[in-house]
Amino acid sequence: MSTSPEGGSPAERVPAEAPLLEVENLRVSFPARQGRIEAVRGVSFTLGRERLGIVGESGSGKSLTGRSVLRLVAPPGRVEADAIRLQGEDLLGLSERRMRDVRGGRISMVMQDPKFSLNPVMRVGEQIMEAYAVHGRHRRRDTRRRALEMLESVAINDPERVFRAWPHEMSGGMGQRIMIAMMLIPDPDILIADEPTSALDVTVQAQVLAILDRLVSERGMGLMFISHDLGLVSTFCDRVLILYAGRVVETCRADRLHEATHPYTRGLLGSLPRLDAPRARLDVLQRDPAWLDDGAA
Amino acid sequence: MSVDAPSARARGRVSGAARPGGIVVHELDVWFGEGRDRVEAVRAASIDVAAGESFGLVGESGSGKSTILRALVGLVPTWRGTLAIGEESLGRRRSRAFHHTVQMVFQDPYASLHPRHSVDQLLHETLRLHGFRDVDARIVRLLADVGLDARFRFRYPHQLSGGQRQRVAIARALASEPDVLLLDEPTSALDVSVQAEILNLLTDLRAARGLTFLMVSHDLAVVGHLCERVAVMERGVIVEVLDVAALRAREARHPYTQRLLVSSLGHDRAQSLRTS
Numbered sequence: 150m151s152t153s154p155e156g157g158s159p160a161e162r163v164p165a166e167a168p169l170l171e172v173e174n175l176r177v178s179f180p181a182r183q184g185r186i187e188a189v190r191g192v193s194f195t196l197g198r199e200r201l202g203i204v205g206e207s208g209s210g211k212s213l214t215g216r217s218v219l220r221l222v223a224p225p226g227r228v229e230a231d232a233i234r235l236q237g238e239d240l241l242g243l244s245e246r247r248m249r250d251v252r253g254g255r256i257s258m259v260m261q262d263p264k265f266s267l268n269p270v271m272r273v274g275e276q277i278m279e280a281y282a283v284h285g286r287h288r289r290r291d292t293r294r295r296a297l298e299m300l301e302s303v304a305i306n307d308p309e310r311v312f313r314a315w316p317h318e319m320s321g322g323m324g325q326r327i328m329i330a331m332m333l334i335p336d337p338d339i340l341i342a343d344e345p346t347s348a349l350d351v352t353v354q355a356q357v358l359a360i361l362d363r364l365v366s367e368r369g370m371g372l373m374f375i376s377h378d379l380g381l382v383s384t385f386c387d388r389v390l391i392l393y394a395g396r397v398v399e400t401c402r403a404d405r406l407h408e409a410t411h412p413y414t415r416g417l418l419g420s421l422p423r424l425d426a427p428r429a430r431l432d433v434l435q436r437d438p439a440w441l442d443d444g445a446a
Numbered sequence: 447m448s449v450d451a452p453s454a455r456a457r458g459r460v461s462g463a464a465r466p467g468g469i470v471v472h473e474l475d476v477w478f479g480e481g482r483d484r485v486e487a488v489r490a491a492s493i494d495v496a497a498g499e500s501f502g503l504v505g506e507s508g509s510g511k512s513t514i515l516r517a518l519v520g521l522v523p524t525w526r527g528t529l530a531i532g533e534e535s536l537g538r539r540r541s542r543a544f545h546h547t548v549q550m551v552f553q554d555p556y557a558s559l560h561p562r563h564s565v566d567q568l569l570h571e572t573l574r575l576h577g578f579r580d581v582d583a584r585i586v587r588l589l590a591d592v593g594l595d596a597r598f599r600f601r602y603p604h605q606l607s608g609g610q611r612q613r614v615a616i617a618r619a620l621a622s623e624p625d626v627l628l629l630d631e632p633t634s635a636l637d638v639s640v641q642a643e644i645l646n647l648l649t650d651l652r653a654a655r656g657l658t659f660l661m662v663s664h665d666l667a668v669v670g671h672l673c674e675r676v677a678v679m680e681r682g683v684i685v686e687v688l689d690v691a692a693l694r695a696r697e698a699r700h701p702y703t704q705r706l707l708v709s710s711l712g713h714d715r716a717q718s719l720r721t722s
Contacts (some may be wrong), residue, residue: 182568206637206638207637208606233618296597309513321507333524348508350507350664351506351664351705351709351710352560352705352706352709354709355709355713355714357711362713376639377637380639380712381710381712381713383712384711384712384713384714385712416639417638417639420638420639420641421638421667422642422645422667422668422670422671422672424666424667424670424693424694424707424710425670425692427648427670427690428671430646430649431630431642431644431645431646431671433639433642433643433646434639434642443592
């Protein structure tokens, strides 16, 4: 990975080789009865115009890492880092007002379950147009046209019908596509997708992944793909960070995940049942306390 | 353990004549709602599980796989067709003996355990209901059987991890010494390392007790690991029944099964670009 870009105007496009996002020594903690619980303990990574997978089990800090980038961790949670830079600009120093322009505008986020992300008492089209209005001044007719285009771009065949529909009339896969369409309106540089396909059936999952894939390759977006699914990440992403107890224990090329060396990663891979390699018993992960101190950043 | 033996046994016997612990589902229809709102959740489904066999039901959400389990245990009143477990042909109501023979494990161990009952209370009540006297000794044994040591006995569900809760749910299901376990996505709420522990536990329990499994899952790899035969469901219909060996050899005939197989291998970039 190359070093940080020159501190030019943030609107200026950074050359493709320079990272879009740099996170250095991220720490997130929450108050507990005794002291503070450290949920993320010194995570560092860079994101270019690529599909970066962030995998780990529940409690590993993968979702908090994504939320911290957008400064969405609410008090009493505390986020600290040496730097979180978006195209050279430090997000930690921004005012809450400036941060609001970053959220949605330059970095968007798609959550796991569209049922909880869409407003249930507002038609789909209105919600998309609202998202468009928030990110700029446009004539109503233009926003309507853009909203329909967006629905079309996420492989919705009948955008007019979906535009008039209520969220409860939509299936999970359709809801997730609508969420993605909404997130794309301000043309963000980075999309953080937190388990975007975990609530979907496998065949629908493939369609949503194809859309995300196209966004990275055609628009040159950076994608942070947060997931617990090793098989999926190894086939979908370019690079993978493996998180354990709030630390990055290993970083590797996604297609080389099966050659991973850290005992935790090996243990996870060994615990997966596989159709092509039947075994009478699955390997059980023996957790080594030393992993808590490993830090291959 | 041998993978082929029980499925060979299943093929070798007369269809419809259930042996102890076997499951027969014949031409099962299940519907919800009436009139215009009527939904046919399961249509003419037939499966035949031999005693001691492990059989999987796979399909997407809404395909009717869980509904078959729910009809078997008597949680759905609106069905017609033939249902039988062991010697017992099933009608509208389930007998006391039925619940001795058949037990169910649900997907979400957070929702299926009473939040204000300790593990001890939960197992105590279950054992009492099944008419056992030596409750205390049985609780100790049940916990040991599912790999929990004695200190878990007086804990409440919120003091247990997801995997430990699922172990408690399995202990509760085993309390009546059943022959048949109906497993509804027993590991899909768990992390993969915990899933491995629970799948190993189920493998061991089946070997030790000669249990019959009927398992519902959306995960072909999990079903392939634990089962010998699989029925694939799509929109209420069983479209294909095949041996896991055939599944592994990618000999699925129905296009829907083939699609599930492709998806189970992760993301196929070339494939998804063609279809999107």
